[in-house]
Amino acid sequence: MIHFHRVSKHYDNQTALRDVTFSIEKGEMVFVTGPSGSGKTTLLRLIYLAEKPDEGNISIAGWEIDKLKESSIPLLRRNIGFVFQDFRLLNNRSVFENVALALRIRGVDEKGLKTRALDSLKVVNLRHKADSYPFALSGGEQQRVAIARAIVAEPAVILADEPTGNVDPDTSAGIIRTFKDINARGATILVATHNRGLFCNTGRRVLRLDSGNLVGEETG
Numbered sequence: 001m002i003h004f005h006r007v008s009k010h011y012d013n014q015t016a017l018r019d020v021t022f023s024i025e026k027g028e029m030v031f032v033t034g035p036s037g038s039g040k041t042t043l044l045r046l047i048y049l050a051e052k053p054d055e056g057n058i059s060i061a062g063w064e065i066d067k068l069k070e071s072s073i074p075l076l077r078r079n080i081g082f083v084f085q086d087f088r089l090l091n092n093r094s095v096f097e098n099v100a101l102a103l104r105i106r107g108v109d110e111k112g113l114k115t116r117a118l119d120s121l122k123v124v125n126l127r128h129k130a131d132s133y134p135f136a137l138s139g140g141e142q143q144r145v146a147i148a149r150a151i152v153a154e155p156a157v158i159l160a161d162e163p164t165g166n167v168d169p170d171t172s173a174g175i176i177r178t179f180k181d182i183n184a185r186g187a188t189i190l191v192a193t194h195n196r197g198l199f200c201n202t203g204r205r206v207l208r209l210d211s212g213n214l215v216g217e218e219t220g
Helices: 042-048 070-077 095-105 110-123 139-151 170-184
Strands: 002-011 016-023 029-033 054-061 080-083 159-163 188-193 205-210 213-220
Touching: 002 042, 002 080, 002 205, 016 054, 029 042, 029 054, 029 139, 029 213, 054 070, 054 110, 080 139, 095 110, 095 139, 110 139, 110 170, 139 159, 139 170, 159 170, 170 188
Parallel strands: 029 188, 029 205, 080 159, 159 188
Antiparallel strands: 002 016, 002 054, 205 213
8 A cells, every 4th residue: 555665765964764665554553663863754745746756756546656747746645634733623614614625625425525524523523513613622522523634535544643643642642542542443544643652552563764874673
């Protein structure tokens, strides 16, 4: 599903990723960890095509990124959901509208849009908050809305960048349980986190980055 082969990314005189190789198979849930500045966010941005590698090759769901036309990037991105640490919800729109927006952009009809948005909120146990606004929610609830928004279009791949960075430990555990539930439905998930407590005893693969290098792999 996701394959990196000797991928490097540089910014000015700084190397964010150096000669990184790994594979994530369809249906896996994998963690990538490392201290701040280790390259976790850059790795996710390369998968999302917000950045291009300076060296090496990346393939996502069979698409060779170096051969991909600019016009095809939006099509590939439709197969990728992204969960941000800072939620990025629209405070002037209801929870329902935040989740439904991605479907509106795709031109989904109102009946289908309503059904899919409410189903996504049900997955994260927030169906009852559909008419609320983000500013009235707790941090954990806002993050779960962000997850519902990421899954509403049923993407094959879900990326999460420090998804528990702004919530308490109990809420963090609940968010990881939600990702496991979504993974069980067939989505391939990659979670970037510096918090080892999130993946300990999960039995999931963990990729370790340090200063842009992939320094090891373990089982959580």
